[in-house]
Amino acid sequence: MTASLTRRRIRIINQICWTLALCIVAIPFVFPFLWMVSSGFKSAAEIFGSPSLVPREWQWQNFIDVFKHQPFARQYLNSLYIAVTVTALTLLVSSLAGYALARMRFAGAALVALFLVSALMVPEEVTIIPNFFMMRWAGLVDTHWPLILLPTFGPQGIMATFLMRQYFLALPKELEDAGKMDGLSRLGVWWSIALPMSRPALAAVAIITFLNSWNLFLEPLIFVSSLDKFTLPLALSNFTDPYGMPLWHLQLAATSLAVIPILVVYIIAQRQIIESFALSGVKG
Amino acid sequence: MTSLSLNNVKKHFGRTEVIRGVDLSVDDGEFVVFVGPSGCGKSTLLRMISGLEDISSGVLKIGNRVVNETPPARRGVAMVFQSYALYPHLNVRDNMGFGLKVRKVPTDERARRVTEAARTLKLEPLLDRFPRELSGGQRQRVAIGRAIVGDPEVFLFDEPLSNLDAELRVHMRSEIASLHKRLGSTMIYVTHDQIEAMTLADKIVVLRDGLVEQVGTPRELYERPGNLFVAQFIGSPKMNILPVGSVAKALPVRPDSASHVGMRPEDLKLTDPGSGLVSGKVLLSEYTGASSLLHVELPDGEIFLVAYDGPTIDADTTLGLTIAPDRLHFFDSAGQRAS
Numbered sequence: 214m215t216a217s218l219t220r221r222r223i224r225i226i227n228q229i230c231w232t233l234a235l236c237i238v239a240i241p242f243v244f245p246f247l248w249m250v251s252s253g254f255k256s257a258a259e260i261f262g263s264p265s266l267v268p269r270e271w272q273w274q275n276f277i278d279v280f281k282h283q284p285f286a287r288q289y290l291n292s293l294y295i296a297v298t299v300t301a302l303t304l305l306v307s308s309l310a311g312y313a314l315a316r317m318r319f320a321g322a323a324l325v326a327l328f329l330v331s332a333l334m335v336p337e338e339v340t341i342i343p344n345f346f347m348m349r350w351a352g353l354v355d356t357h358w359p360l361i362l363l364p365t366f367g368p369q370g371i372m373a374t375f376l377m378r379q380y381f382l383a384l385p386k387e388l389e390d391a392g393k394m395d396g397l398s399r400l401g402v403w404w405s406i407a408l409p410m411s412r413p414a415l416a417a418v419a420i421i422t423f424l425n426s427w428n429l430f431l432e433p434l435i436f437v438s439s440l441d442k443f444t445l446p447l448a449l450s451n452f453t454d455p456y457g458m459p460l461w462h463l464q465l466a467a468t469s470l471a472v473i474p475i476l477v478v479y480i481i482a483q484r485q486i487i488e489s490f491a492l493s494g495v496k497g
Numbered sequence: 498m499t500s501l502s503l504n505n506v507k508k509h510f511g512r513t514e515v516i517r518g519v520d521l522s523v524d525d526g527e528f529v530v531f532v533g534p535s536g537c538g539k540s541t542l543l544r545m546i547s548g549l550e551d552i553s554s555g556v557l558k559i560g561n562r563v564v565n566e567t568p569p570a571r572r573g574v575a576m577v578f579q580s581y582a583l584y585p586h587l588n589v590r591d592n593m594g595f596g597l598k599v600r601k602v603p604t605d606e607r608a609r610r611v612t613e614a615a616r617t618l619k620l621e622p623l624l625d626r627f628p629r630e631l632s633g634g635q636r637q638r639v640a641i642g643r644a645i646v647g648d649p650e651v652f653l654f655d656e657p658l659s660n661l662d663a664e665l666r667v668h669m670r671s672e673i674a675s676l677h678k679r680l681g682s683t684m685i686y687v688t689h690d691q692i693e694a695m696t697l698a699d700k701i702v703v704l705r706d707g708l709v710e711q712v713g714t715p716r717e718l719y720e721r722p723g724n725l726f727v728a729q730f731i732g733s734p735k736m737n738i739l740p741v742g743s744v745a746k747a748l749p750v751r752p753d754s755a756s757h758v759g760m761r762p763e764d765l766k767l768t769d770p771g772s773g774l775v776s777g778k779v780l781l782s783e784y785t786g787a788s789s790l791l792h793v794e795l796p797d798g799e800i801f802l803v804a805y806d807g808p809t810i811d812a813d814t815t816l817g818l819t820i821a822p823d824r825l826h827f828f829d830s831a832g833q834r835a836s
Contacts, residue, residue, distance in 0.1 A: 390549050391582035391643075395596035396570030405599075409586040 246472075253466035260461050275466035279452075282463055284441050285470075288448040293474065295360050295444060296426040302365045303373050303422045304415060311377025312403050316389070329371050337368060337431065345435055359436040360429065360444065369425050373418040380414035381407055416485040420478070427475060445471045499560040499573065499650040499683055500525050501546070506555035508538075508545055508707075515541050517707040518555070523651075523685065523700070528677050530694040531687045533704035534730070539687045540655055542704070546685065547576050547653050559651060570600070575644035576653040579660065581636045583628040583643075589615075590624040593643045614645040617679070618672075634665045641676065654686040658693065670696060691733055695719070703727050725757065725832040734762045734790060734802045736826065739775070743797060747774045749822045752835040759826035762790070763804040765818045773819030777801060782810050793818065 252260050253275060254268045279285050313319075314326055348359045364370065384407060392402040408415070430446040437443060443451065449471060452464040479486060501523040508516035516538045523529050531539040544550040546557065548569030557565055564572045575596075583592050590611055591598075597607045615621045618638045628636055637657060644652055654673070658666045674697055677684055688694055694701050695715040703710040703718065703726075710730075711723040722728035722736075729735045736759045741751060744758065751758070760774075770776045777793040780800070788806040793816070795801060803818060810816070827835040 385580060385582070387578045387580050387582040388584065390544075390576070391578060391584070393549060394547065394569045394574075394576050395647075396568075396599040401599070406584060410584075 249465050250469045252462065253469040255462060257460065257462045260465070272462065275462050276470070279463050279467045279470065282460070283443075283448060283451055285448060285467060287441050288443045288445060289470070291357065291442065292427060292445040292471075295357055296423050298361050299364050299426040300419050300422045302361065303370055304418055306365055306370055307373035307377045307418055308408060308411070308415065309403065310374045311379075312381050312407055314374070314378045315381035316407075317399075329374065333368055333371050333375075335368075340367075341431065341435055348436060354436055355438050355442060357437075357442065360426075360432050363432055364422070364426055364429065369422060373422060376418055377411065377414055380411050384410055413485070413488060416482065417488065420482060420486050423478065424475065501560075501651055501683060501685075502556075502558045503542075503546075504556040504558075506542075506545065506557060507553045508541055508550060509553050515707050516545065516553075519704075519707075519709055521702060521709060521712065523683060526681045526683055528684045528686065528697055528699045529702060530698035530700070531685065531702050531704060532689065532691065532694045532730070533710075535689070537704040538707040539704050543576075543653050543655055543685060543687050546651075547574055548572050549576075570596070573650035574653055575647045575649035575651075576655065577637075577640045577644050577657045579656040581628070581640040581660075583636055583639055585628050588625050588627050589620060589631070589639050589642075592628065592639060593620075593646050596643065596647050610646045610648070611642075614642045617645065617676075618642045633661050634669060637661065637669055638672070641673070645680070650683065652682055652684040654684065656687055656689070659688070659690070666690075666693075673697065691731065695731075701731075703730060705730075721834065722759075722826060723834050725759070725828050728759050728826055728828070732761055734804065736761050737765075737801045738828075739795075739799065741827070744774055748825070751825075752827050752829075754829040755827035755835045756830040757828040757832075759828065760801075760820050761824065761826075762802040764820050764824040765801070765803045766820065767803070767805065767807075768817040768819045770815045770817045773817035775801070776815065776817045779810055779812055779814045779816065781812060784809075
């Protein structure tokens, strides 16, 4: 009885110690976020005054001014629909291409894979100028197409394709054979067997793609110039006064609004997000 | 029910020929078992019949149709895989009805056929479970059920029991045998398990290196093996083989062309040293429960296996071995049966 009580006490003390240690480690990650949200409710003067997490005067007006300063609602929607479109297209393209690379024997398959890998080696910044000329030639500058096409078929799409390929490679081949015996075509096997069995990989691709598209800054900066076509990352950098100085209180209020979809996605799919990072070997 | 025939069927992967010209005919309702060592091409041949592998040359007929170019689902065959190949995201009912759904069979008819197959295989209580919630034997029954609902002309089994434990394997073996009796369908079964082959088959096809070595009933293959390979492959423990010259004096009669003589371990009887066909020293006695397996070293160093049912015999005991003349198997210098 005494021994079991002692063991219980040790376990509780152990838990408290671990929780305290994790809280201390979390401070550098959590503090900037809390500071951002609280500063969104402060006046510009208070932000640079004595540091405090709780605003002295709650400036709810900031969240109204955000929408008056520029077409923020439109920009928010732009980001949302672009991220959803890119995610849907990437899922389609990467799962089809990944399946072909994993399961189909065709001439030049190894060469295609090699090209894809080599494309991953090239930093995005290097290809941005040729991409710009290509998009200008196609008449797509100052439209949302570059923000949809480049992530879908660029390094992110290739990364997603490889992730899907690796997952498809691990699926038992006999299941596909069973599908063929049941009368499925190649496309039918992909749709009815390979895809439903690849939900973890699809979730990983969806989450990573959505986050990347949501946070995309370089491409919108290069390809989009009209205010109503801005996406959120670009819009956030546009909260400035007539002299070009940042309006911190508006910028931080807008940023607080910008993280809401990400937080919602995270709360809903916390487990899948952690699994997706483990599966894809990328960090958040 | 339908017959099936293969005429000089070949298969090569690149330059490697894995099936080197197989001729075979399977009658209506026959249970045919393909056996052979690993890599002999038995699974490849089955997959060629199913349509999962292309046929490089030759003719495959199911019924009266040449089906070389026919897709798997239109050949009228169903396959049961070694790993069961159940779709993990579908429950038992949907797994069994999946093929019918793909073929656009109306929902009512689909439900009727799934229920009927489930009743036949006693799967009714499991219809709403997912494969992960089933035991190995239950999964195997679902895999068979999935084959049954399609009402195929030919059933193909690719080592379906090899993932089951010994006890369950015996049980499932008898279930497959009674299923064959009940359905009366043509069945082709691949295994490397001789007991499965001997107990289930109407006809056994022994394959080696992509060629058929012998086709026959289990009894024919065991009692009159056509060549040295079949003689040693069928039967466990395997047949003892000696050059005829080494026992020529003790042999009562033998065919003129005989170069080797074979003796099954279970046909050999113990006798006094010096008498009988050969003498040797016991190296090892393995007790297997029903009998013992003696490893006897002959004077020339050959090891003879003898199935022995009697009191324990210690190692280093010298003994003689004899056999009834009609239990001897003779083979010529090419390894073919000599008679």
